[in-house]
Amino acid sequence: MSQPILSVQELHCHYLTRHHTIRAVDGVSFDLFPNEILGIIGESGSGKSTLAHSLIGQLNSFTQICEGNILFKDRSIKTFSEKDWQQLRGRHIGIIFQSAEASFNPTMTIGQHIVEALLIHQQCNRQNARLHAINSLKMVGMPNPDKIMQCYPFELSGGMCQRAALALAMSLQPQLLIADEPTASLDIVAQSEIVLLLNNLREQFGLTMVIISHDLGLVARLADKIAVMADGKILEMSTTEQILTSPSHDYTKSLLTSMPPFDIN
Numbered sequence: 001m002s003q004p005i006l007s008v009q010e011l012h013c014h015y016l017t018r019h020h021t022i023r024a025v026d027g028v029s030f031d032l033f034p035n036e037i038l039g040i041i042g043e044s045g046s047g048k049s050t051l052a053h054s055l056i057g058q059l060n061s062f063t064q065i066c067e068g069n070i071l072f073k074d075r076s077i078k079t080f081s082e083k084d085w086q087q088l089r090g091r092h093i094g095i096i097f098q099s100a101e102a103s104f105n106p107t108m109t110i111g112q113h114i115v116e117a118l119l120i121h122q123q124c125n126r127q128n129a130r131l132h133a134i135n136s137l138k139m140v141g142m143p144n145p146d147k148i149m150q151c152y153p154f155e156l157s158g159g160m161c162q163r164a165a166l167a168l169a170m171s172l173q174p175q176l177l178i179a180d181e182p183t184a185s186l187d188i189v190a191q192s193e194i195v196l197l198l199n200n201l202r203e204q205f206g207l208t209m210v211i212i213s214h215d216l217g218l219v220a221r222l223a224d225k226i227a228v229m230a231d232g233k234i235l236e237m238s239t240t241e242q243i244l245t246s247p248s249h250d251y252t253k254s255l256l257t258s259m260p261p262f263d264i265n
Ligand SMILES: Nc1ncnc2c1ncn2[C@@H]1O[C@H](COP(=O)(O)OP(=O)(O)OP(=O)(O)O)[C@@H](O)[C@H]1O
Pocket: 015, 017, 022, 024, 042, 043, 044, 045, 046, 047, 048, 049, 050, 051, 098, 214
């Protein structure tokens, strides 16, 4: 079997508030192999976003402690310099934040975001970066990519903003894509389109993904394996089929019974 692209080992991330410590991620371990999609589900506050932020090294503020280890392609993040992190974040790991707008600076157009990211991370001139940016917007099914290049994030609808965030992340051709609630606040048609798009990107580019959601039905359409989180811990992790057909934890069973029926194929 190939080496994991990502290995999370007994990870703990805590927030220190004035009165107490919140154990947002409390001993999480998993391996993610190339071209695999891991779905992480769990109720609000179970630690999913904290886990996602830890994977891109955004937990270094004084209010959080992180213990355990994360290996990206066999290299411990503990050995990473700030320059390593910058390269890792853009070039190797793409992230779509829970709120797609959070991926953007409101004073810059969508085009400026993608072009600047390409100029920083790839050896190309501004004209090629612009062409590449338009292609990235086309790739995620954005209508009128030339026009979208000129738009500010607040001028886009929720679904368009999700697509633009995906285009920004994909423009640097990352090996690993982390999508935190990629379809939150989208209508059902836009949700299905994003699921289709993520599946296509995986097939086309051999992407490895971590998809985070509170929606088991959505995750089941994408993921090879699913981790169920509660109170900062992984209650159970198994193949998608196993989770859907014979879950071992009561919380997973209750998620399944509250889910509308759907066809996984
Ligand atoms: N910056 C912060 N300071 C203090 N506590 C925080 C901070 N961010 C998150 N938390 C707490 O950490 C816990 C996990 O939060 P997190 O956002 O990771 O959950 P989540 O599973 O992503 O939830 P949701 O499904 O609502 O997005 C929660 O108890 C939350 O209140």
